[in-house]
Amino acid sequence: MLNRRHLLGLAAAGIAAPAVVRAQAPWPNRSIRLVAQFPPGGLVDTVARLLVPQMAQALGQSVVVENRAGAGGVIGTDVVAKAAPDGYTLLVSHASVHVYGAATRPSLPFDPVTDFTHMVQLVEAPNIILVRANSPFRTLDDLVSAARTRPVRFGSSGIGSAPHLLGAMLSAEARAPNLDHVPYAGSAPAMQDVMAGNIECMVDPITTNTQQMRDGSLRALAVSSPQRLAMFPNVPTFAELGFPKLTSSQWLGLSAPKGLPQPIVERLTAIVPPILARPELAARFTDLQTMPRNPPPTGEAFVAIMRQEIADWTAVARQFSIVVS
Incomplete structure (x- = not known):
């Protein structure tokens, strides 16, 4: 170890003292x-x-x-x-x-x-397809059957979102070319338009809709999880309805x-x-x-x-x- 005499001697001789190496503090040492x-x-x-x-x-x-x-x-x-x-x-x-x-x-x-x-x-979290409580579409088959012959609008949280892509896949897989996408700036305005009857349905993560499903104001027609959800056992999966490619989260x-x-x-x-x-x-x-x-x-x-x-x-x-x- 360098003592004071050694350091003074090095300084007098014009030789730089070696830097003192400090150990890096262990992580984490701050917020x-x-x-x-x-x-x-x-x-x-x-x-x-x-x-x-x-x-x-x-x-x-x-x-x-x-x-x-x-x-x-x-x-x-x-x-x-x-x-x-x-x-x-x-x-x-x-x-x-x-x-x-x-x-x-x-x-x-x-x-x-x-x-x-x-x-x-x-x-x-899985996605679901939702309709309002008084919708004439009681099942996913009701909805896609209608979308084979006339426009049926589905809302999503935006262009390029997972719900948008899932809805596009459903349209193709169900051969329902009139299932038309309506993008919104988030899930909340899409839900408002479903509730008001301005659009027929929406695709959305289930996490933002559990309360409306519990109180009966929204009804889920299908969920994209591999198995039915314990909290909503009456909601079938897309896979069991014949659309296994729509299993996603x-x-x-x-x-x-x-x-x-x-x-x-x-x-x-x-x-x-x-x-x-x-x-x-x-x-x-x-x-x-x-x-x-x-x-x-x-x-x-x-x-x-x-x-x-x-x-x-x-x-x-x-x-x-x-x-x-």
Whole structure:
């Protein structure tokens, strides 16, 4: 070790003293931000706020949700893509950006796969097709039969959204060419027009409609999950109605900028699956009708799912010329 006499001697001789090497502080040693790329109150924000107290407890540091909404989730996602890969900026990644955005937006400012470190899939939610309670369409067959001979309008949360693509697939698979898409700026205005009778139906994630389904103001004709949902056992799946290609879901995941150090990746990948399985979170996920897989896909398995879904939905977008400029 260099003492004061050695340092003075080196200085007198005109020789620079070697720099003192400081050990890097262990991660995390300050607050972590978890970016939610959609506004407060939606599914992404809700899931993020369910996770942060559990993550903070497991990591011994505060975790703060930061809402960075805009451009269908692209703005907040881009913030994370361009952040330092130091473990202090994380993202609730969303299939609406990383899959459906990749399939329909030719000019994303990032690569949805390679510009991120994708660690674990959190939850996934199916889509449903809904009509108002007094609709003459009692079944999915009623609806598509009508759409074979006359216009039947379905609303979605926007051009290039998962509901838009699913509705386009239903039109093709059911040979119902008059199932016409009406895009809205979000699910809420589409629901209002369904309730008012301005459009006949809508396709939407089930998470935003459970209350209306419970109180009977909206009726689901089919769900895109592989099996019927325990909370709504009378709603058939698209698959059992003859449309297996419409089995799909929208997932949320935990991601970070590319180049995240492996020790941080390993720690986050280790703590998140047990958090998802905690009874208090499982109960809330059940209420939201958005559940984690068991076990949740992590690392390369998560990325493989993403790549396959991008390929599948890109083919659908091209088939129906769905492009978001």
